Amino acid sequence: MKLELRGITKTFGAFVANDAIDLVVEPGEIHSLLGENGAGKSTLMNVLYGLYRPDGGEIVLDDVPVSFSDPGDAMAAGIGMVHQHFMLVPVFTVAENVVLGHEPTKGGLLDLAAARKLVREISARFGFELDPDALVENLPVGAQQRVEIIKALSRRAEVLVLDEPTAVLTPHETDELMTIMRQLRDEGTSIVFITHKLREVKAVSDRITVIRRGRVVGEADPSADQAELASLMVGRQVSLAQDKAPAAPGDIALEVSDLQVTDEAGMRTLDGVSFEVHHGEVLAIAGVQGNGQTELSEALLGLQETVHGSALLEGRELVGRSTKQILDAGIGFVPEDRTHDALVADFSVAENLVLDQHDRAPFGSALAMSRRAVQQNADTLIPEFDVRTGSSAAAVSTLSGGNQQKVVMARALNRELALLIASQPTRGVDVGSIEFLHRRILDERDKGTPVIIVSTELDEVTQLADRIAVMYRGQILGIVPGDEDRDVLGLMMAGYTAEAAREAVASGARTTDSQLADEGEIV
Known part of the structure; x- marks a missing residue:
């Protein structure tokens, strides 16, 4: 036809x-x-x-x-x-x-x-x-x-x-x-x-x-x-790779020790995960989706019910605290599924931009929201993040998927952060907006904020990461430098340790999983 x-x-x-x-x-x-x-x-x-x-x-x-x-x-x-x-x-x-x-x-x-x-x-x-x-x-x-x-x-x-x-x-x-x-x-x-x-x-x-x-x-x-x-x-020249300055990591900001998550069926979906994140660095969590990345980010946000182990942010324990307490501690969070976990479809764009701060000054208190402050916030963030909408009063469900993601990212970055956790931060976002959002994430790093990104996109991982933790079947197989060879990363995502992957690449080996990871690049 x-x-x-x-x-x-x-x-x-x-x-x-x-x-x-x-x-x-x-x-x-x-x-x-x-x-x-x-x-x-x-x-x-x-x-x-x-x-x-x-x-x-x-x-x-x-x-x-x-x-x-x-x-x-x-x-x-x-x-x-x-x-x-x-x-x-x-x-x-x-x-x-x-x-x-x-x-x-x-x-x-x-x-x-x-x-x-x-x-x-x-x-x-x-x-x-x-x-x-x-x-x-x-x-x-x-x-x-x-x-x-x-x-x-x-x-x-x-x-x-x-x-x-x-x-x-x-x-x-x-x-x-x-x-x-x-x-x-x-x-x-x-x-x-x-x-x-x-x-x-x-x-x-x-x-x-x-x-x-x-x-x-x-x-x-x-x-x-x-x-x-x-x-x-x-309509302009776009940089497809970020010009990233070398990281200048500071003290340890987040220390995760032996973190475990058990699902409703009694299966351990996160199995003894330990790592550290320093001030002023981006730690990327890489891996084929379904290997524990979701459970890790949700455990750190208090969204998983059965969690054991420890996650210390500036010496304060996150495990056992409520999600609201964790967010109020200065954690910016970008969930991997914006539709179900990040937005209220019938709320306006302006309201979604303050979802996690609506009861805090200047946006409101326990008794009422300040409509004026909420509107002023939207008037600032909508053009800054190039959110394409006819009105800040429009329901967020009327926006395209990429513009919804910009709303989620704008909300997470629009505060003083003790830690940024972003799962699939540019999912559904076009190449020009990816350039902008990657720059904002790196700017946050350069301000000294510890950053964790979770991504299945190898281009995103290698462009943003100072260090890369590769997950496989609920465990971290190894933590490697941000400039690690892509074929090594692909083999690690298929279950190789870092040492075994490097030896395999040196001998000319690759796996289907590595090739598939290459196909999953952002652009």
Whole structure:
């Protein structure tokens, strides 16, 4: 199916989200829509999918103009969409989610056998290996994304829109998704790939269209270098690597000793972790997601229930204290999942910027918030962090994922910090904003603040870290310098000790995990 968008315009009040956008997607191609956060990419696709009605322009499928009043019309016409934030019912099974809205029936009742058969057929076709009876809430993020793809394919989608599909995926899951995309393309499905990750665009695209501030500013070939694509996205030259001054570490600020976390099933997810963080240094926690990094950061914030061991911040014990007490001690925290753990969707942007300080001066007290102080804070931080929003009073849920992440980072950095802990600090953020946020993290280090970052992105780790602690199966395998060889880091993430990894690299060995880590770079 050939898709054409002709002069699509969409406004929200005085804000022009899409300004006369033209786009052509040929049958059986992967067409990447590249742009920074808030550029209008998702809005354009929401128009295509019938979630928004355009204020101007038309949608043309195989040379026939069409109009959609809702997503049902779009799906009936062969348009499928996988949203950045999945549209799944967690307590339903895979099969129930796939057929939701177009349920097969038998004798007036839901035909679950037919639903299971549908899931198995599509899974077998693409090697998804999904159990139709598995509860969605028990699936990892990558598997949930496959459920969304099966949903679209079960409705015979000929044009599939993937909106920031790798924002929450591990490097391994990203690699698998790209294999799936190529297979879909080879079978004739047209794919619109919305992203801001330059490396992924170059790896999988047939054509690239760049949008900036609601307008198409150019097309590019996948062979274009990353610096060229970045400048086209942002409208200026972008440094893809930070000019980082050598660290000047001071005294020990945080001392973690034999930290252990046990989950509800009695399994030890953090097993005897010990390390130190000095004033004026960045310690990066690296590893394939699911090896204890989440439990470590949450244990330090008082978010895990069963914790043993010690974590001394300036000699004061954190283990056993409440999350509020820990935050009030001057810890800035960026959770890895902004949607569930960092933001209140229905609260305004201004309110989300003071969530952890709303009852403290100057923003308020135990009795009331100062609306004036909250507004002044928003008026300062929104332009400083380039948060793209029509109003500070807008619900934070109306922002793009990258702009939501800027709100979380702005809140964490907008205070005097005794310690900064940032998990996936630039997840879903475009290359220009990554440059800015990395600079702010390094500025915090240079002020003498101890910093812990947790990241699955090797570029981020190597650009920011003064030292790198590699985690594997709930333990720290070793702590190495920030300039450690990338292949050594990759092997350590696969379970090698630092010494064994260095010996293996010296002899020319690499592992699939190391190669996957390379694929997971930020840009």
